[in-house]
Amino acid sequence: MNSKLLCVSLLGLFFSLSAQATPFNGYIVKVKKGSNFLTSKAVSHYGAVTKEAETSFGTFARLETSKGLSDKAMMALANNPEIEYIEPNYIISIESTKASEAPKDAMFSKQWGLANNGKNGGIFSSGVAGEDINATRAWEITKGATGDKTIKVAVIDTGVDYNHPDLQGQMDVNLAELNGRPGVDDDGNGYIDDVYGYDFANKDGNPADGHGHGTHCAGVIGAAHNGIGVAGVMANVKIVAIKFLSDSGSGETIDAIASIDYAIKRGVNVMSNSWGGGEKEQSLLDAITAAEKAGITFVAAAGNESNNNDSSSTYPANYEVSNVISVGSYTNAGAKSSFSNYGLTTVHVTAPGSAILSTYKGKYSNLSGTSMAAPHISGIVGLLLSQEPNLTPAEIRERLIRTSVQTTKLKSASASKGRADAYRALTNQ
Numbered sequence: 105m106n107s108k109l110l111c112v113s114l115l116g117l118f119f120s121l122s123a124q125a126t127p128f129n130g131y132i133v134k135v136k137k138g139s140n141f142l143t144s145k146a147v148s149h150y151g152a153v154t155k156e157a158e159t160s161f162g163t164f165a166r167l168e169t170s171k172g173l174s175d176k177a178m179m180a181l182a183n184n185p186e187i188e189y190i191e192p193n194y195i196i197s198i199e200s201t202k203a204s205e206a207p208k209d210a211m212f213s214k215q216w217g218l219a220n221n222g223k224n225g226g227i228f229s230s231g232v233a234g235e236d237i238n239a240t241r242a243w244e245i246t247k248g249a250t251g252d253k254t255i256k257v258a259v260i261d262t263g264v265d266y267n268h269p270d271l272q273g274q275m276d277v278n279l280a281e282l283n284g285r286p287g288v289d290d291d292g293n294g295y296i297d298d299v300y301g302y303d304f305a306n307k308d309g310n311p312a313d314g315h316g317h318g319t320h321c322a323g324v325i326g327a328a329h330n331g332i333g334v335a336g337v338m339a340n341v342k343i344v345a346i347k348f349l350s351d352s353g354s355g356e357t358i359d360a361i362a363s364i365d366y367a368i369k370r371g372v373n374v375m376s377n378s379w380g381g382g383e384k385e386q387s388l389l390d391a392i393t394a395a396e397k398a399g400i401t402f403v404a405a406a407g408n409e410s411n412n413n414d415s416s417s418t419y420p421a422n423y424e425v426s427n428v429i430s431v432g433s434y435t436n437a438g439a440k441s442s443f444s445n446y447g448l449t450t451v452h453v454t455a456p457g458s459a460i461l462s463t464y465k466g467k468y469s470n471l472s473g474t475s476m477a478a479p480h481i482s483g484i485v486g487l488l489l490s491q492e493p494n495l496t497p498a499e500i501r502e503r504l505i506r507t508s509v510q511t512t513k514l515k516s517a518s519a520s521k522g523r524a525d526a527y528r529a530l531t532n533q
């Protein structure tokens with residue numbers, strides 16, 4: 105689904121001309137600074153303001169209407185001098201496929217994405233040894249062996265099981281809130297009780313994961329190297345749990361932009377985004393651009409539609425901002441995963457994404473998807489920043505593309521024409 109977008113005014117209004125409906129829930133309105141529009145009668149004529157997001161890059165609201173706004177109404181709102189733009193509040197969701205429970209005693213030996221021995225990729229296919237991110241070799245050279253506790257990675261997803269034995273020591277803890285008073289914003293950052301992160305789906309300080317997907321992504325990035333369960337790409341990392349996808353795995357754009365804003369405020373180095381959907385939106389582009397200005401790398405799953413993203417855009421992976429790294433998926437045989445989107449221009453790198461073992465809600469599980477490929481890259485970016493903290497997101501993206509191992513099997517999958525290699529990225533070769 106890729107409907108045409110038409111710019112109809114210099115205000116930057118975009119709206120969909122497609123009759124084919126991409127699901128959305130109300131509209132996102134960005135108001136001009138100092139505007140009273142959201143509390144005015146003018147807005148209640150169209151519907152009710154049911155959510156607001158006050159961000160470092162502007163004030164956004166969700167306008168709830170009983171039915172879709174007509175083109176005429178959209179035009180009238182777009183031309184309102186108090187509004188910067190209005191667009192549908194698209195529904196977005198996780199980028200992963202089937203789940204199957206893994207043995208509870210599963211260990212590093214099953215993690216083909218980190219160290220592929222040709223036999224540890226699950227029951228679906230026989231693997232090829234060495235087709236992996238070369239993690240073990242990278243770990244030998246990274247400062248602090250395997251990452252750095254000063255590097256913060258935001259997992260923007262369904263939340264994180266922060267009590268999971270493989271994750272509890274890996275979380276970024278807001279000590280003012282941990283040691284503070286319940287119901288009180290102890291550190292005055294505008295969020296009550298945000299110890300491990302924040303839940304923008306339910307608007308509270310508890311980003312626990314009622315789904316499992318976000319916990320899986322978090323484990324790929326940074327499950328503890330503690331002798332139990334699985335190992336993350338980074339052993340030393342601080343994970344910030346930012347939830348905007350509900351326990352059913354879907355959420356709204358307005359909460360995604362609030363999540364990005366929060367991650368910026370929390371001072372993260374990397375945002376890991378294993379979700380997609382909707383269409384091109386100015387508000388999400390504004391949010392990602394704000395992250396770019398803050399020097400934060402925005403890793404995004406390329407999507408699971410088997411599409412060529414060069415001709416059929418997937419968002420947020422396709423936003424043309426220098427900090428976006430779009431990640432496709434490959435199998436333990438080193439071939440593009442059948443579900444993975446691809447594109448020589450718009451997909452930047454590929455990483456393991458088929459039958460990936462990681463942490464799950466209270467347990468461990470195998471999942472497949474570009475959702476699983478993206479956090480491998482988030483982890484590599486984290487390792488790289490542990491060694492070279494001054495790299496810009498654009499330099500990081502260039503490094504990952506250039507140092508990938510080119511393979512025939514992946515020559516059409518991404519700009520890298522191969523698979524990302526943590527060791528080569530860290531040694532810049």
Ligand SMILES: [Ca+2]
Pocket residue numbers: 281289290291292293294295296297298
């Ligand atoms: Ca707080």
Ligand SMILES: [Ca+2]
Pocket residue numbers: 281284285286287288289290296297298
């Ligand atoms: Ca508190």
Ligand SMILES: [Ca+2]
Pocket residue numbers: 270327328329330331332333334335
């Ligand atoms: Ca572990």
